[in-house]
Amino acid sequence: MSEMYKVENKLGAIRADFPILSREVRPGVPLIYMDSAATSQKPEAVIEAMNRYYRWTNANIHRGVHALAEEATAMYESARERIARFIGAGKAREVVFTRNTTESINLVAYTWARKFLSKGDLIVLSEMEHHSNLVPWQILAAEKELRLEFIHVTDEGEFDQESYQGLLEQHPKLVSITHVSNVLGTINPVKEMIVQAHTVGARVLIDGAQSVPHMPVNVKELDADFLAFSAHKMLGPTGIGALWAREETLEAMPPFLGGGEMIKRVYLRTFTPNEIPHKFEAGTPAIAEAMGFGAAIDYLNEIGMDTVAAYESDLVKYGMEALGQVKGLRILGPAADRRCALMAFTMEGAHPHDVAQILDMDGIAVRAGHHCAMPLHDRYNIPASTRASLYLYNTRAEIDQLVISLGKVNKLFN
Amino acid sequence: MDDLYREVIIEHYKNPDHRGRLDPHDISFEDENPLCGDHIRIDLRVDEDGKITDVAFDGHGCAISQSSADLLLDSVLGKTVDEVKKLTKADVLDLLGIELGPVRLKCALLPLKILKAGVYGLGEASDSLVEDE
Numbered sequence: 117m118s119e120m121y122k123v124e125n126k127l128g129a130i131r132a133d134f135p136i137l138s139r140e141v142r143p144g145v146p147l148i149y150m151d152s153a154a155t156s157q158k159p160e161a162v163i164e165a166m167n168r169y170y171r172w173t174n175a176n177i178h179r180g181v182h183a184l185a186e187e188a189t190a191m192y193e194s195a196r197e198r199i200a201r202f203i204g205a206g207k208a209r210e211v212v213f214t215r216n217t218t219e220s221i222n223l224v225a226y227t228w229a230r231k232f233l234s235k236g237d238l239i240v241l242s243e244m245e246h247h248s249n250l251v252p253w254q255i256l257a258a259e260k261e262l263r264l265e266f267i268h269v270t271d272e273g274e275f276d277q278e279s280y281q282g283l284l285e286q287h288p289k290l291v292s293i294t295h296v297s298n299v300l301g302t303i304n305p306v307k308e309m310i311v312q313a314h315t316v317g318a319r320v321l322i323d324g325a326q327s328v329p330h331m332p333v334n335v336k337e338l339d340a341d342f343l344a345f346s347a348h349k350m351l352g353p354t355g356i357g358a359l360w361a362r363e364e365t366l367e368a369m370p371p372f373l374g375g376g377e378m379i380k381r382v383y384l385r386t387f388t389p390n391e392i393p394h395k396f397e398a399g400t401p402a403i404a405e406a407m408g409f410g411a412a413i414d415y416l417n418e419i420g421m422d423t424v425a426a427y428e429s430d431l432v433k434y435g436m437e438a439l440g441q442v443k444g445l446r447i448l449g450p451a452a453d454r455r456c457a458l459m460a461f462t463m464e465g466a467h468p469h470d471v472a473q474i475l476d477m478d479g480i481a482v483r484a485g486h487h488c489a490m491p492l493h494d495r496y497n498i499p500a501s502t503r504a505s506l507y508l509y510n511t512r513a514e515i516d517q518l519v520i521s522l523g524k525v526n527k528l529f530n
Numbered sequence: 531m532d533d534l535y536r537e538v539i540i541e542h543y544k545n546p547d548h549r550g551r552l553d554p555h556d557i558s559f560e561d562e563n564p565l566c567g568d569h570i571r572i573d574l575r576v577d578e579d580g581k582i583t584d585v586a587f588d589g590h591g592c593a594i595s596q597s598s599a600d601l602l603l604d605s606v607l608g609k610t611v612d613e614v615k616k617l618t619k620a621d622v623l624d625l626l627g628i629e630l631g632p633v634r635l636k637c638a639l640l641p642l643k644i645l646k647a648g649v650y651g652l653g654e655a656s657d658s659l660v661e662d663e
């Protein structure tokens with residue numbers, strides 16, 4: 117309750133921190149942004165950090181002794197340190213900068229899995245994965261003749277733990293699952309599932325794209341082996357993300373892309389790789405974006421992830437109740453107390469695309485489609501859904517407007 | 531923007547004249563729009579003079595794609611296959627009577643794309659079938 121109070125108290129201030137939230141979509145139609153699961157909006161502090169880098173510090177990193185290069189390198193590495201601390205990592209060198217969650221998962225597939233998995237080995241995924249946690253494994257499985265099996269999802273939108281136990285009995289080498297579903301909103305009990313996976317000797321990759329932005333995630337407490345997430349879903353810029361893994365794990369992995377920065381010494385025919393994490397960061401990285409990523413972390417720390425989670429949990433409870441009143445609307449996924457602040461739904465008689473379009477007339481930005489989770493939509497036998505995904509800058513008043521606008525959908529189609 | 535859901539569109543979406551399948555048929559083609567999962571199949575019967583005598587479409591999707599299919603089939607009934615080959619994006623937009631952004635344009639043009647791929651006897655439908663010359 118007091119958490120709620122803290123954010124609500126700051127709410128006016130929070131919204132003012134995001135320049136885009138004051139724009140109108142069309143004259144007289146203010147923006148109601150409910151597509152944060154696709155990408156979040158950015159506070160002034162993040163935009164400013166990137167601006168400042170280009171205006172004041174711009175230089176390449178790790179390869180110059182001049183003042184700007186030194187400054188840029190220090191700032192880049194400081195961002196890495198703050199990100200490491202944010203997820204409870206022991207050391208900054210355990211955080212590898214990537215382009216996004218997708219690249220983080222691909223990095224594990226192409227380096228760790230390609231080296232340590234062999235023909236017939238089993239990888240356990242689930243029916244609720246984002247395509248980015250399916251396709252890299254499909255590609256690798258085809259190349260190395262690996263087996264892929266899938267944890268079933270229940271009608272309520274949760275992992276079928278029985279099917280998980282069954283798969284663990286087959287001794288998988290890797291379990292790669294999402295922490296929070298980007299369609300169902302389900303917060304999966306990954307901590308318990310990691311313990312169980314470790315008992316049978318499997319490593320675990322957690323797709324944190326939808327969890328790290330919205331709740332405290334601590335890699336030590338979770339005891340995960342890999343954690344992948346994107347800056348752009350947590351108030352940061354596009355073009356940068358992170359992969360966390362333990363030092364020993366990263367040391368044992370071969371490099372990913374080849375080129376500058378990832379090497380220690382290059383000969384005409386061979387090279388020796390650089391130390392971690394640089395071994396995985398070939399070429400000039402997204403430097404300005406790292407500054408923005410760091411600023412996003414600072415911003416979230418300032419509010420506190422407990423506060424963010426509490427506020428969103430209250431908001432989604434309100435949202436579930438409000439949407440529950442809309443005729444013919446069916447929300448996918450579990451009850452409010454087991455989900456993050458996103459709600460995907462279907463409406464009788466109206467296609468998701470049409471729903472989204474009609475909401476857009478009132479300035480409400482939601483997403484319609486399969487949300488990069490086609491197998492999950494197949495599982496529920498629906499071609500698509502409409503998704504309203506919320507963040508710390510959304511309000512109850514915006515949810516009220518959503519409900520009113522959904523009423524217009526019903527009026528038109530039913 | 532408000533005109534997007536003109537009455538004629540909603541009406542053809544809710545109560546299409548040509549929904550169903552033709553068995554037997556002379557031409558049948560189906561395709562989908564991967565972006566939104568719209569899926570449409572079009573069946574045609576053609577007489578010996580190349581005239582279209584029966585039409586039907588089946589599938590699922592948004593109001594724009596479904597009403598576009600219904601209106602389009604209505605308009606080609608009695609036309610010859612050669613006439614159908616000449617249909618363009620502009621013809622579909624005339625039928626719908628609305629203006630569309632790039633995303634929804636794909637929905638609107640999916641039926642024409644399928645229809646033309648069918649009458650040309652192509653293996654695969656391509657966007658070039660509905661692009662302006």
Ligand SMILES: Cc1ncc(COP(=O)(O)O)c(C=O)c1O
Nearest residue numbers: 216217218246248298323325346
């Ligand atoms: C659960 C989940 N995993 C992975 C991704 C991929 O993230 P990105 O596009 O930033 O690589 C997303 C984002 O859409 C997601 O929601």
